[in-house]
Structure formats: structure tokens, C-alpha cells
Amino acid sequence: MPLTAFALGCWQVHRLNWKADLIARFEDRLIRPPLQLPPKIDPTAIKEFDYRRILATGTYRHDQEMLIGPRIHEGENGYLVVTPLERPNGASTVLVCRGWIKKEFKDQKMREEGLPRGVITVEGLLREPFKKNLFTPDNNPGMDEWYFPDVAQMAKMTGAQPVWVEETLVGDFLEEQRREARGIPIGRSPEVHLRNNHAQYIFTWYTLSLATAVMLWMVVKKKRSITSQRVRQNREW
Template identity: 60%
Template sequence: MKSTAFWLPRHSLARQAERSISRHIARPRPLLSAHPRRPFTQTAPRRDRPQPGDDPNFTSILDNPPELVRAGRRHGPGLIILALIPVTALVLGTWQVQRLGWKTELIARFEDRLVQPPLPLPPRVDPAAIHDFDFRRVVARGRYRHDLEMLVGPRMRDGEDGFMVVTPLERDPGGSDGRGSTTVLVNRGWVSKKLRRQKDRLEGLPTGEVVVEGLLREPWKKNMFTPENRPDKGEFYFPDVKQMAELTGSQAVWVEQTMEPDLMEALEMQSKGIPIGRPAEVNLRNNHAQYIFTWYGLAVATSIMFYMVVKKPPTDMSRRIRMNKEWS
């Protein structure tokens, strides 16, 4: 039986060996790192200082329960101011209630004096007693001192600019009691600005004895917006009774002449420059009821705003979890 093995010549085996050696030499070798990687080894922890975990009472921040807090800014001084507004408005509203009662009683007392018959004005009037006779109807006789006339203004009447005519009334020239004249200041009424000069209103300058019926009034009070009078230039912006009395040598007594002309009479007096006096009525303003409604309304509105700010329900993003920061 013949063998089936293959026979190769000897020179073929030599060639195959040379090819294997040359292929092995030509293959590039990997470069070695300058710092070879060290094998991972587990080292024991250092024991030169105590660790927090060694304490049996140690509590990690992960073990503490979470705390729900409101997100955003906390309420600051603005909330305190918002809380003071309704309290202040409530106090002011209550004060206006008391003022309303006082003003109503005062007007009723003045109206009771108006219905009484006119009282003859005594020769000498104590300025301290005028408070008890405010809005009291009085009658005085005398002569006007037009040379000492003063115009106070400007004052508006029915949309037209003008002035108040203040003229000293000399009741007893020389003085029957030997103490000089008993002159008082009379607010005769309103005249138009175009007739402010005496030569343009001669019919409004009576020369004989006159009878003046009017209201005895307390001295006026100047507000902070009214400028100061300038007597040296004849400019009076408000009736300073004491100042006018010193300038004219009269008593510090202020009488407002009263009259009730109809429409036609008022127009004729205005055209002739005759001062138009005031009606015999109480003209005190009483707006305290409006102030009460305003202050109490503000107190209610701001109280609702304060409640809405404090009790505002949280939204989905208004709360977050803040971990307890106590590390001990």
C-alpha cells in the first residue's frame, strides 16, 4: 500500500523559516511608559487623627429629616409697614368721628346764636371774650374812616376776581369816657378788582353816620400757604386783625357786615363798587364724614391686602427641600 504524505523539497522549508523571522523582526514593538502604572492596592486609613465616623453619636446630614421651607424672599420691613397702614387709618378714622361730633355741636351752637336778636356792640370789647360771642349778631353805629381802608385779597366771587374791603368804623371820636375813640374793624364785603381804586367807586364810600349790622368773629388764622402781609405796600393777603388794629389805631375787634341782596341788587352793587356783604349764616366746612369714609375704607382695604400677603397659598414651585445644616 502506497503512502499519501506530501514531500517538500529542503529549499522550500528554508524559505518559509526566513519569512517568519523577517516578519517577526519588522513588527513594531510598543513603547514603554516613563512612569509605569502601579498596580491598585488598598491602603489602610491613616490613624493619626480621629475620624467623625469613630464617634458613636455621629449623625450624617443624610440621616437628618428634610425641612420644608418657603421659597423666595422672606417677609421683611415691608410687611411691618403694611401692617401699620390699617392701624393708622383706623386711628385716624376714629379721630374723625370725634371731630365730626365736635364740629356738628359747634355749628349747632353758632346757628343758635344767629337766630337771636342783634346785640348792640359795647364801647369797649374784651378780645378774650370774643370767643364766647363768635357768630353773634351785633349792631354798631359810627363813621367809616375811608382814608384807612385796606383791601384783602385776592378773593373770588362767582368766578370774578376781587378784594375784601376792610374799613375802620369810628364810633365815638374823642371818647365820651375820656379814653379815646372806640374804633373797630369792619369787613364791608367784596368789590371787583377793576373797581379797587376809591375814585372808581365813589358811591361805595358813605360819608355820614352809618349803622352796621354784622357778625362778631374771632380773628382769622393764617395757613402755611398764605404769604405774609406787606403793609408798607398796602398788600394784605389775609386779615391779620391785630396787625390791622395797630396800623389803624383801633380795637382788635372784627365785625363782618351781613346783607342778603337779591340778584338784581347784587349786580347793581357790583357795578357801582358798593361792597357786597356776606349772608348771616354759618359757613364752616364740615367734611369729616367724607374723611371717616376715606380712612375706614383704607383700613379695610389694607387689612385685606395684609391678609392676602400673609396667608398666600404656596404654588408648585414655592416650596423646596432644604437639608438640615447642623453637622454635629
């Protein structure tokens, strides 16, 4: 057990270094000026541009909107709004995650202000979206029920390229409150959102290694003491 825990601690040190390097690379991409999204995108290259700021110009296809949920934001239940952005001049349509809305604004008729018309320019991040976990139900496109972003599935449904853009919002608390009250999607902050708990795991595994090593030493010491005592008793007889 001590050796196993120690090995796991060493593995977490490796993972910590890997995660720190990954976060540094993403943060470096965030400080660069936004790129204009090219007319056609190679989906296989998106991983190399993860967290890259981009600009995309086009018209939202609100008739093809998809709501992912339920999703919790600041203790409130709601949905992530995903809308295809149809770009002009033969450029491909892409999927834009516009942000979060409260569940009472699920019906588009309740949030006309949150449905921009005409040509707009979106600033956001190229991303690889979050994956479903063991407890997430499968999507049911036929019933327009979406529980997680399956980019390939959504792109097929809307005729878009399997490209995922997360619209960003640089605003204060009051702006978020204004949007929430009017059903305007609250975009994500332009920051790196990656969990990095490896330092805690390192402490846990190394502590466990030390504790079990001490316990093992005490057990061995006790056995040796008992054995020595029996040997002395036998010699006395």
C-alpha cells in the first residue's frame, strides 16, 4: 500500500505539470487578438485552436435553435441556447453556444429581445464542448431534447459544420442581471475553465503513503518484539 500510494502521488505530480502547461497554453491564446473565422474550417484542427478567440459574421437561424438543459447558473435552472450562425458568401454555418437563459424563457415568444435579427458579428471562443457523464441521458433530437452538446449530431440536424463557438460576454454583474431578466443569453466569460485539483491529490496520496508506511513499520516492529520475547522465554527454559 505505501508503494502504491507513493506511485499514485508521483503520477499526480506528472498530471499537475501537464495541466499547468495546458492552462498556460490556453491563457496564451486568450490574450491574442481575435481571428476572423475562415469560410471553411477543418474540424480536425479545432483542438489546436481550443480557447482561441474568434469573430464570426452571419445571421442567426433562430428557427433551428436548440436548448441544452436543464443547466444550473447561479442557483437558477435554465438552458444553454445553441443557434446556428449562417455566414454569407458561401461560408459554412457554425454552431454558436450563445449562453444561458432562465427556464421561464424557454419559449422564444417570451424573449424577443434575445433574438437578434439581421447580420451580426459574434465574438467567442473556439471550443471542444463538455462531454456527457455517466448520469447524463442520451439526446433525443426527434423530441428536441438536448442534455449535452453532441456537435456532430447537432451539425447534422442543422446542416452546419461540426464547429462549436462559445459566445463571450465581458460585462459586470448588472449586465448579467439585465440579460437574465429579459431572456437575453448570458455568454461565458473569456477565461480558462479547467479543474486543477492535482495538488490536492498529490497531498492526499503522499500523506496516505507516509501514514501506511508508518503503520506498516509499527506492525513489523511489534511482530519483531513479540518474536524476540518468545525467543528469550525459550532460552530461559
